[in-house]
Amino acid sequence: MIRLLFLVGLLLVALASPAAAHTVKAGADLRVAQTIAGAELTLVIKATTRVPGPLRVEVVGFPTAPELGLRLRSMTDGRVVQGSVAPGRPAELRVEETGPHELTVSAGGETSVIPFRVLVDRGSGWEFLIYGGLFVAGLLLVGGLLTGAFNRRGRSAFVVTAVAAAGVAVAALIVVMEPWLPAGAPDGAEPRPTDSALGRPYIQRVVSTIPVRPAAGEEFVARVELFDGSTGRPVDDLALHHEAMAHLVVTSEDGRYFRHVHPLRTAPGRMEVRLRADRPGRYLAYVELERTDSGGQLLTGEFTVTGTATSTDPPDPAPRQAAGTVTVTPSVPQAGRAATIEVATNGTPRPWLGMAGHLIVRGQDGGFLGHVHERGTPSSRLRFTFSFPAPGRYLAWAQYATERGITTVPFTVEVPR
Numbered sequence: 104m105i106r107l108l109f110l111v112g113l114l115l116v117a118l119a120s121p122a123a124a125h126t127v128k129a130g131a132d133l134r135v136a137q138t139i140a141g142a143e144l145t146l147v148i149k150a151t152t153r154v155p156g157p158l159r160v161e162v163v164g165f166p167t168a169p170e171l172g173l174r175l176r177s178m179t180d181g182r183v184v185q186g187s188v189a190p191g192r193p194a195e196l197r198v199e200e201t202g203p204h205e206l207t208v209s210a211g212g213e214t215s216v217i218p219f220r221v222l223v224d225r226g227s228g229w230e231f232l233i234y235g236g237l238f239v240a241g242l243l244l245v246g247g248l249l250t251g252a253f254n255r256r257g258r259s260a261f262v263v264t265a266v267a268a269a270g271v272a273v274a275a276l277i278v279v280m281e282p283w284l285p286a287g288a289p290d291g292a293e294p295r296p297t298d299s300a301l302g303r304p305y306i307q308r309v310v311s312t313i314p315v316r317p318a319a320g321e322e323f324v325a326r327v328e329l330f331d332g333s334t335g336r337p338v339d340d341l342a343l344h345h346e347a348m349a350h351l352v353v354t355s356e357d358g359r360y361f362r363h364v365h366p367l368r369t370a371p372g373r374m375e376v377r378l379r380a381d382r383p384g385r386y387l388a389y390v391e392l393e394r395t396d397s398g399g400q401l402l403t404g405e406f407t408v409t410g411t412a413t414s415t416d417p418p419d420p421a422p423r424q425a426a427g428t429v430t431v432t433p434s435v436p437q438a439g440r441a442a443t444i445e446v447a448t449n450g451t452p453r454p455w456l457g458m459a460g461h462l463i464v465r466g467q468d469g470g471f472l473g474h475v476h477e478r479g480t481p482s483s484r485l486r487f488t489f490s491f492p493a494p495g496r497y498l499a500w501a502q503y504a505t506e507r508g509i510t511t512v513p514f515t516v517e518v519p520r
């Protein structure tokens with residue numbers, strides 16, 4: 104009997120489909136980084152436990168965030184509720200049903216529309232077997248006791264009790280194995296695509312600026328338009344990746360200018376962010392994002408800034424090496440071998456984009472961009488493991504957040520032949 108139960112258990116595990124990695128779990132908060140009104144912030148859409156009910160929205164600023172206007176729209180029936188949120192002052196928006204919604208966030212004349220789903224856990228479904236097993240066991244135990252009382256030879260009582268024990272065993276087995284059993288989709292979940300084995304095509308992108316040739320010192324819009332590589336239609340099924348719809352890294356060719364920002368979704372398949380560059384020249388843009396059912400992608404683009412320099416930055420990029428702050432081990436890293444990079448922090452880091460620290464590394468000519476994370480607990484030293492792919496000169500930026508905001512530590516690394 105025990106063997107049979109184990110076989111049943113193994114079969115259940117084997118049949119369990121692997122959990123979809125990027126599906127937002129019911130009961131989990133949704134965290135979305137946005138660069139809006141000159142502020143870097145994370146919007147937190149708290150998990151809902153019941154519908155109809157309140158949907159709590161919070162905002163965390165790095166270091167501060169403006170008040171954000173909120174507009175929540177149900178894509179099922181078009182119902183709209185409005186509110187506002189500021190750091191330390193959460194919003195509670197009433198939701199009437201599970202399923203697709205859009206949260207429109209506005210500040211400083213900028214607007215971002217964040218699509219998401221309200222999910223409510225409807226239980227695993229395995230509870231039926233657990234309680235069913237216990238119910239049958241209870242029933243049969245009573246039957247067994249009665250049979251035993253009236254039947255001297257006790258044989259049928261033994262059989263009845265054995266079946267009862269089996270019921271308890273099934274219930275117990277499922278209680279123990281429940282974490283590995285396939286869970287029922289929560290209420291409001293996206294229907295699973297039938298062709299998911301094939302995946303969706305990669306994204307094609309167009310990186311542009313408005314105006315086309317921004318002037319040094321003037322604000323401009325960097326725009327990333329995303330198209331399906333197969334149909335050419337706008338891609339509007341981005342999965343949240345490291346707490347953002349898209350991460351945009353913009354650097355000047357010489358690496359003195361560096362921005363890591365989180366563009367706003369201004370239309371389906373269109374991401375925009377306001378930037379300002381202080382010197383003319385060629386700028387390189389990198390977009391990290393992930394398409395649902397397609398995987399992570401790094402898209403690149405470039406644009407040119409005109410006019411005259413407005414910055415008083417040192418003309419030589421050499422002083423960017425922050426002495427004593429960054430330690431590379433071995434001190435002369437070898438191509439293709441893991442190196443350890445330690446960064447001393449100024450202040451206690453707090454999680455930003457789900458990590459204690461970020462390290463972004465660009466090849467001198469811009470042909471390579473790497474991004475790794477510090478995964479440990481935030482402390483006064485961040486430690487990264489990075490493998491430089493080939494000999495050459497690399498421009499690197501370590502980033503972490505403290506109470507004072509986001510600190511970027513630029514440095515360079517030479518990898519000899």
Ligand SMILES: [Cu+2]
Nearest residue numbers: 347350351456
């Ligand atoms: Cu980012």
